[in-house]
Amino acid sequence: MSSLSLTDKLAILADAAKYDASCASSGGKKRDSRDGKGLGSTSGGMGICHAYAPDGRCISLLKLLLTNSCIFDCHYCINRASSNVRRARFTAAEVVKLTLDFYRRNCIEGLFLSSGIIHSPDYTMEQIVEVARALREDHDFRGYIHLKTIPDADPALIEAAGRHADRVSINVELPTVSGLRRLAPDKSQDRIEGAMGAMRGAIADGHDARRRYRSAPDFAPAGQSTQMIVGADAATDREIVARASTLYERFDLRRVYYSAFSPIPDASAVLPLRRPPLMREHRLYQSDWLLRYYGFSPQEVGAAADPATGMLPLDIDPKLAWALRFRESFPVDLNRAPRELLLRIPGLGVRAVDAILSARRLRQLRLEDVARMTVSLRKLRPFIVTADWRPVALTDRSDLRSMLAPKPAQLELFAA
């Protein structure tokens, strides 16, 4: 292993991290290096995506594994013990150097470090914490750090991770207990959730201390997140949304990330190899927004799913699916309806709703006014009433769905 160059290791250990969905650098605390010491800043609000990969995902953080060796044998994971994948291991100093080098060139917002489990969970967690410690203490690094923590590690180490990191995450891995048992035999839902609960407590204590003593250290100011793999077990969209919602409530999570199970080289025989259901992942993220920004309950999102299969439609977004199922709630009068109802209208985002609310204090909204404030009227028309528009029979048409769903595309006959 020592014969590998730093670039070789980078190729292996970045490749190993590419299945991880989360890369956000948002929601932290505002910091800068104006005092002329140290390096870096964080915006506090929105993160910055420094590039986009051809898979459409943003590159905000340097996403790496410390090592892709692992004593665990989770079937969905390329790095599981029984995989034949090429192994590599960074030293803490190497990760620090790469992070600083890329950061100085403005390629990244910071570091997202995860790792396979080597020797023991404690040993691995120590190594992860050492990278963050060296960045913060030896180099006075003020950029963003996201650490993946290992549920079985010593609570003191997890505490140390929270002190150095902006965000920590503990993966729930799979939405169902039976799926976890089948695909990740070394992990247990109780241990994972125990760690998430402890982290929630530690973050709350940290915030509390900050409020009382200004000198108290920050503790994971950007909170904790988690990730689950979609499509590798039998969980339906309805179950996944319900599970995500419980996780948000119980552990005060900032985000639940979904990672569509992706075919991996050298897959375990337990898993089928198939193209990942990317659209399904996208629909789940949309349903996540319905929960977090649009005031939908998990039951309501579940009601947008097909009653028999429990799956959200792939051809239309979940909000439109909900509206088509509950047509009696429409049309909504844009000039009168309260914010909660406006947010239910397919095709209206939070910003458009705010624009409508402020504009209607000054004028009676007509269709042309709405057209100026939204992206497309076509999708909106059947669901709204304005001063000069009423859909009359449109809302009740039985072919409304096919009118609004995207037209099926002609498949390529000679696709490569």
Place this chain on the structure above:
Amino acid sequence: MHRVCLDAPDDFEGWRTQARRLAQAGVPPEAVVWQVGDAPGDLFGVEAQALPPARGRPFTVPKPFVTLAEQALLHSDPQRFALLYALLLKVAANPALLGDRADPLLRRVETMASTVRRDIHKMHAFLRFREVEEGGQPRFIAWYEPEHHILRANAGFFVDRFAAMRWSILTPQGTLHWDGETLTEGPPARREEAPKGDPVEAAWQTYYSAIFNPARLMTGAMLKEMPRKYWKNMPETALVPGLIADARRRELAMIAQAPQVPRVTRHAPPQDRGAALRLLREEAAECQRCGLCSQATQTVFGEGPEDAAIMVVGEQPGDQEDLAGRPFIGPAGALFDRALAQAGVPRDRLYVTNAVKHFKFEQRGKHRLHARPNVGEIDACRWWLDQERAILRPRLVLAMGKTALRALTGQNISIGQEAGQGLMLADGTPCRLTVHPSHLLRLPSQAEAEQGFKRYVEDLRGALVGLDQDSAEGLEAATDHLQGMS
């Protein structure tokens, strides 16, 4: 006509002072010509009037207008000064207008401001420094081409972030230099003045290609956030065309590579098909993918050797199967066994499973009458069948009845005349069709039942023979025929 000269394209203070003065004098927007620096005057042969003196009543506009104007003024549209002045007059007359997001002029200015904000954000993201050695010390130099006049507005961000570094940002509009303590501005630069490369860039490119997952190619999503106009000055984007071209090949290679013989580990994880099936069966026992689980006694999972060459798919468990938890043990199962015996196919060599794994019935007094699963239930259960197939990888699948065929193909094809025929499943596995044995139990006359049974036995025997003969070639005709029908 009044002419106002501003110092720079982003001279907000100059615009603010002059606009206030003009507004106080009651000058209408169409009577003002705005220009930056000493642009050629009298373009339209209009004689410029002297600006009105600064006087008049005090003049205020809501603060959000100032913020909006400050951003929109950085836009590259030459009309921005005039548009902002027109909006200023409207807002001064009616401050509530700022809330009217449907107003066309306000909307236009807001769009300009949001375009500028995006440009500012993209510069934070897409600017790349290259390191050079200067007087024994590192210096970081970036070449960037902003679309709007945002350079000065962005200086603060880079000072905040890289205060301890010495850096320069070169653009065609102007330059910024930070020496660790003070910020200075310089004249426009040319691209050649920026350094060509940096050894760390190779590592960055390595990272960029490695973090890309070729199985998830989504070029549209990438282009939406990182349009081509930004590409020319980013080192990593040079790799994009190659990565896209190679993505499909890499994905197929990933699939072809699997599964390999697993490494032997201390854990000795369940790698064999038997263990995989056993775990899948355990997971299926808790299945709640559709409503049928609430009525049925238990999940009836497939049964048979994990190395079976033939996988037989029926419809759904019946009353006796539901109670025993095993497939094909009721009356239809008995008929199936009898037919297998006549066809000379040993049942213990087959993997037998159902399209739907929970019993669906209607309660009639003491009896539970079989009810046909609907398409939603079949599709919900399809996940399990897909997993079974993926683990077993049978050489031939025998579909018994319409429900099985729906579960295997996702299409509604009726068996009837097609029994005994074959088709190819999406993954290339040959599939033979026959009727469901319970269909034979329901045939009205003895003669029909006998004939039906005979034909059923032939179908089963045909499947066994077909196992040796079936090839993609031989199946083609039958498959074409079926596709024509569906």
